[in-house]
Amino acid sequence: MHYDVAIVGAGMAGASLAAELAADMSVLLLEAESQPGYHATGRSAAFWHETYGGPDVQPLSKASLSWLATPPIEVGAGSFLSPRGAITLCRSGERDKLQAFADSFAANGLSFEWLDRSGLDQHCPGLRPDWTLGLREPDCADIDVAGVHQAYLRMAARRGAVLHCNAALTSARRGGAGWNLETRHGSFSAQVLVNAAGAWADEVAAIAGVRPIGITPFRRTIIQLRFDRPIPRTLPLTIDINGQFYFKSDGGDGLWLSPHDETPSPPTDAAPEELDIAIAIDRLEHVVEWQVRQVSHKWAGLRSFAPDRLPVYGFDIADPDFFWFAGQGGFGIQTAPAAAKIGASLLTGKSAAPMIENIDAARYAPARFT
Template identity: 60%
Template sequence: MSDFDFAIIGAGIAGASLAAILSARASVVLIEAEAHPGYHATGRSAAFWVECYGGPGVQPLTTASGPFLTAPPADFHDGPLMHKRGALHIGTSDQTAIADHMLAEFAASGVHIDVSDRAAVATYVPGLRSEWTHGLWEPDCCDIDVAHLHAAYLRQAKRQGAVLHCNSRLSAAKYENGVWQISAGSFNCSANILINAAGAWADEVAQMAQVRPLGIQPYRRTIAQLVVSPVVPADLPLVIGLDGSFYFKPDAGGRLWLSPHDETATPACDAAPEELDVATAIDRLQAVVDWDIQRVEHKWAGLRSFAPDRLPVIGCDGANDAFFWFAGQGGFGIQTAPAAAQLAGSLLDAAIAAPQNVNAAIYTPARFL
């Protein structure tokens, strides 16, 4: 007899959402290395839902997550977990091919994208410099309330009997006689299925469990909170460079969140912002708008972890069915959380329905064999 049906390594948005799904019908333990869940990635998210973000392979998970985030069950959260923002992808005259490619990629997806000329683009972004002439408008983009979403998943999992152990960094995981023997800090347990939801540490967890790593690479992403003049309008959309070189959005109190959209390969760690990345972000912003940047009020960095093909990895390991991958969710783990957890749950428990219009085969770890 094992102590738990499922042991989930990592209590960020991935582990918490899957725990909430599985604990309705099974015994679950969430094992978290840090003092608080969601410390490295979930708690440092820029918090938006954009159907095009992550590309056509990620979009079905994002789209399928929309209804849940818009109108979650009353016993999960009181009210919507995301609110309309709108996203504007902007480019210069030499970036029309990028816009055309994006339109072609999502032509059959049902994602609502409108083409905007210079006059339309300028109405969305006050102070926009003249060279920014092309835009693609995603009206359905929303801000996500990440903190409440993550807390609601943890609360639901606890209500259904899941057990959370923080300050419990995995130190050993051995599979013998059909059961995992797990040591994590001072906590020891056994489980039938080990679920790897460890984000940037996913490959390290696999190696500890004697499972072949998949090449999941963490990358540092930087965000700065700025005070600018004029004050950022509250209805400013999320503004994304067509070439992927920046994004910015308003924050409470007229502040601006800005990122150079950086991806710096790094070992799994407690990521910290680099001054050069903050300076790069500001330089790129100044090339877009004529705003006066008064000060950097806050800056931080988080980790985004990708598989080699930049798609999530969801499914049983090819060599050991008792090891389940739920990793590689990059910078889109929040916006895909409801559907991704539902998909993973359906692969682990036949009684759980899979999300509609999501092809599980493209996320299977078997694609790396």
């Protein structure tokens, strides 16, 4: 069968785009693994945090909030969010850094609640004395990532999209009607090839004979810890202004912790390094007075960034039948609804949906790299 669109990658990016497109186009979804969402999607820290990714990503996160909080009736699910809250911390003498962070979002209309030490103690008990100031974002929420991903896959299937797993792309060549595709699952053809391959985005471009953009995968480590005392389940997402750590309650009596590492990596099945785990624990011990008793779980995932750290949505400047939908870093989950609407609008030529009508999609276009 010949398809209007073939999407390489069935993680959150590919699944959400397939769901948006399938009402108007025939869609083929190709997944290299035995199940969708095995890599970045399945290893997310699972939160919606409006300032995550910076001021140029914030419009995507803000636009996605209503879909995640109150999904359309067609989705058949309740809210994918649960309250968490977030605090960005700084030490004594670092107020200027915190102020600069707040100022960077002023044009986006964001305001923050400033917390002194007594305010920090109310939200995050057990901080060491030198952590004296914070910015609180009460709207931060946990995301049911698996729920969102499965909802998009179900929607795509209901609308007629066809998913093939174990279908790694091995060849993409131009034919009379677009692309002739060879995969480990068989042969297919499509008019437009969409690159939603995450860490493998540049590799997919190379297979198709398209110039890579320079999307680089970075390893990110997360560990689950137990302590000498229960950790409050209401503990907010807590972040260092210098980007040295973040942690939040795991929903039980423990903690999810990351050293906020970004180690360049080949596209692979990422695994945590013992050194990164040790660094994470050491950094945490300089923040809180809790005593670590056990590392109960550890994992790593890949976050992929374009050179300017913004996502890439749009047709390749040199090949109008090759569409980039990649470079979504660690914010691809919380921006998925808006990103999928942008991608669908560009691919179908339809007017932008109300969710994204105030977003300048051109800032995310591949043309910016030429």
